[in-house]
Structures are given as C-alpha cells and as structure tokens.
Amino acid sequence: MNSIDETPTKAAWVYSSTGQPRDVLKLDKEFPSERNKHFKPDDVLVDVVAMSINPVDYKLMQTYQILHKFMHKSPAIPGFDFAGKVAATGPDVRGLKVGDRVWGRQSMGRYKDQGGTLTTQILTDTKCLYTLPESISFNDAAGYGIAGLTAWEGLVDHMKIEPGQKVVIVGASGGVGTYAIQLAKALGAEVTSISSTTNLQLCKSLGATHAVDYKSEDVVARLAELGPYDHVFDLINDNGLYRASSKFMKQGGAFYGIAGDITMGYLASALSRKFRPRILGGSSHPYHDYLLQAAPKTIKEFSEFVFQNGIKTVVDSVYNFDHAVAAFERVASHRAKGKHGLQNERIVPNG
Numbered sequence: 578m579n580s581i582d583e584t585p586t587k588a589a590w591v592y593s594s595t596g597q598p599r600d601v602l603k604l605d606k607e608f609p610s611e612r613n614k615h616f617k618p619d620d621v622l623v624d625v626v627a628m629s630i631n632p633v634d635y636k637l638m639q640t641y642q643i644l645h646k647f648m649h650k651s652p653a654i655p656g657f658d659f660a661g662k663v664a665a666t667g668p669d670v671r672g673l674k675v676g677d678r679v680w681g682r683q684s685m686g687r688y689k690d691q692g693g694t695l696t697t698q699i700l701t702d703t704k705c706l707y708t709l710p711e712s713i714s715f716n717d718a719a720g721y722g723i724a725g726l727t728a729w730e731g732l733v734d735h736m737k738i739e740p741g742q743k744v745v746i747v748g749a750s751g752g753v754g755t756y757a758i759q760l761a762k763a764l765g766a767e768v769t770s771i772s773s774t775t776n777l778q779l780c781k782s783l784g785a786t787h788a789v790d791y792k793s794e795d796v797v798a799r800l801a802e803l804g805p806y807d808h809v810f811d812l813i814n815d816n817g818l819y820r821a822s823s824k825f826m827k828q829g830g831a832f833y834g835i836a837g838d839i840t841m842g843y844l845a846s847a848l849s850r851k852f853r854p855r856i857l858g859g860s861s862h863p864y865h866d867y868l869l870q871a872a873p874k875t876i877k878e879f880s881e882f883v884f885q886n887g888i889k890t891v892v893d894s895v896y897n898f899d900h901a902v903a904a905f906e907r908v909a910s911h912r913a914k915g916k917h918g919l920q921n922e923r924i925v926p927n928g
C-alpha cells in the first residue's frame with residue numbers, strides 16, 4: 578500500500594565531491610523524498626530511526642573523484658546500515674506492514690540509484706531487510722548491516738568454522754571484531770583477540786579465551802605459544818603477521834582479510850601477499866580477501882542466530898543526526914570500540 582504525503586521531502590546528508598567529511602558533507606533538509614513515487618513490486622520505504630557509519634563510508638567519500646561519479650548519483654547520500662519502521666510498501670510485499678520494525682543493509686544497486694542511509698527515509702526492498710523484535714533497540718540493530726554481516730560471512734561462509742577450531746581475530750575491538758568475537762565463540766570456536774591494552778578487557782568480556790596486547794606483547798611469539806591456529810580473521814590488513822604465519826598456523830590454515838581500500842598502498846600489500854615467494858619472506862598459507870555480499874539468506878540466518886544467541890552490539894558512541902560530521906571523524910580515528918551510531922530525531926509519522 579502506498580501512502581501519500583503532502584510534503585515529499587526528507588533530511589539527508591549529501592556530498593557532491595570527494596574529500597574530508599568536514600569539507601564535503603552537507604545537511605540538506607529538503608532532499609526529494611521517494612514517498613510519492615510509483616513503487617516497484619518489492620519496494621519498502623523505511624523511516625530511518627538509527628543508522629551507523631562504517632569505514633567504507635569515509636573511504637568512498639575520500640576516494641578518487643572519477644570513482645565517485647561511477648559509484649553514485651550526485652549528490653550522494655552515504656551509509657549502508659539502517660534500522661527503522663516501515664513507512665509504505667510496494668504492491669507485492671507480503672509479511673510486512675506499515676509500522677513494522679526492521680533492520681537492514683542498503684544494497685549496492687539501491688545505494689547507487691536511490692542513495693544511502695544517512696537520511697530520515699530510505700527506499701529499499703525486501704531483500705535488504707529483516708524484521709526486528711521489540712527486545713532489540715534500533716541503535717543496536719543499526720550496527721548489523723555491514724559490521725555484523727561481514728563478521729558472519731567471514732566465519733560461516735568463508736572459514737566454515739567448526740566447534741573446537743582456533744581462530745585469531747586481529748583488530749578485534751572494532752565494529753567487525755566485536756561481532757566476530759561473539760559469533761565465533763557462539764559457533765564453538767576458541768577465540769584469540771588482538772587489540773591494544775585498553776581493549777583487552779572488552780575482548781575478554783565478549784568471549785575471547787586469550788586476549789593478546791599488540792602494544793606490549795610480542796604477538797607472533799604469543800600466538801606460537803597459544804596455537805596452532807586454523808584461521809586468522811585479519812581486520813586491519815596486517816601483512817607483518819601474515820608473513821610470520823608459519824610460526825603459529827596449522828598446515829591448511831588460512832588468513833581471511835577484509836580491510837582493503839582503493840589505494841596504491843593496499844594494492845602493493847595485496848600483490849606482495851599473492852606473489853612474494855617464501856624464500857623472500859612470503860607465507861605458505863593462503864590469504865583470502867572477500868567483500869560483503871549480504872544475500873537475503875545470509876541476512877535471515879544472521880538475524881536468527883543473533884536473536885537466539887544474544888549477540889550484542891558494542892556501541893562506541895551515539896550522535897544526534899545533526900552531528901554526522903563528528904561521527905565520521907570518530908570512525909576515521911580507527912580507535913573505535915565497536916560501532917558508531919547516529920540516532921535520527923527527525924522522524925515524525927508519515928514524514
């Protein structure tokens with residue numbers, strides 16, 4: 578059922594050229610809303626109550642101008658994660674009604690055509706979202722979209738983790754890592770986290786059996802004592818650790834990495850991982866980079882597992898919608914403990 582609004586505008590954070598968030602990100606309080614458009618069969622219009630920001634959002638904002646033109650319409654609305662309430666639905670949508678609580682991750686196609694989630698209302702579709710129980714807050718669910726699903730895909734689809742296996746999580750105290758520790762533990766693995774001193778306790782409280790401090794310990798020597806390991810989940814692109822893999826990995830063990838970006842530095846490290854021979858300090862263990870896919874089946878399976886196993890969102894900070902630039906700066910600091918949320922206080926019924 579489509580609903581009609583007399584003022585089809587929404588508030589949205591937008592940018593038209595790449596650069597630092599404080600220079601390019603602007604709040605447009607009269608951005609055209611999709612509320613009165615002719616909905617496609619699977620469309621779902623969502624009043625966004627909370628969204629969270631991920632490193633990919635500032636990486637895209639700081640990338641080459643040419644890629645910006647390829648990735649978005651201009652002006653672009655950043656953001657992929659959202660949690661909110663259904664505001665209207667397309668004619669073929671079943672099992673969702675106006676007012677239902679949902680969380681989701683905007684698909685790349687929708688992101689490109691309709692924009693991201695740093696706005697009061699988004700047009701998405703049934704494949705990108707899942708129903709949210711009353712027991713889970715919008716703020717917590719806003720962290721699932723990129724960080725939660727990336728942790729899940731890494732552990733379940735790529736590592737195919739089994740009970741009793743040993744996994745190292747590098748960069749364990751950030752957005753992806755705080756979900757990964759809990760998910761790996763709930764899937765039956767033994768988790769070793771690597772973080773700075775201030776985050777050791779956080780990692781232990783989430784389920785790490787061993788919390789290694791990269792500031793004060795010799796990480797390779799410690800992993801050699803605690804291993805051998807089946808998997809390393811590398812959330813920070815740690816090539817030094819990868820090159821030492823033979824000291825703490827099982828034969829057949831592998832690294833799984835996600836921290837790529839569109840820079841020459843990253844390209845050089847990825848090429849070195851692939852082609853550097855062992856005799857020149859390369860590793861004999863494979864390194865698999867992957868990109869989040871977020872298929873509807875994954876969203877469903879992740880949701881059910883998270884709801885049943887009480888997986889928590891660690892919230893680093895929550896900002897008012899008007900303070901998006903400060904939220905971006907916190908994410909870009911690379912010092913976060915868990916997720917960064919933005920809470921939308923602009924939501925009004927049908928608005």
Ligand SMILES: NC(=O)c1ccc[n+]([C@@H]2O[C@H](COP(=O)([O-])OP(=O)(O)OC[C@H]3O[C@@H](n4cnc5c(N)ncnc54)[C@H](OP(=O)(O)O)[C@@H]3O)[C@@H](O)[C@H]2O)c1
Nearest residue numbers: 632727748750751752753773835836867868869911912913
């Ligand atoms: N491929 C994909 O589909 C995909 C999906 C999601 C994310 N990503 C990428 O994955 C990376 C991680 O994302 P995120 O959201 O988890 O980032 P994040 O929240 O910004 O991670 C911050 C954390 O990194 C830790 N850290 C920084 N340097 C470290 C080091 N040398 N050793 C260990 N920990 C360190 C910090 O802990 P301390 O303060 O304790 O050092 C902090 O807790 C980003 O590059 C992101 O773009 C990719």
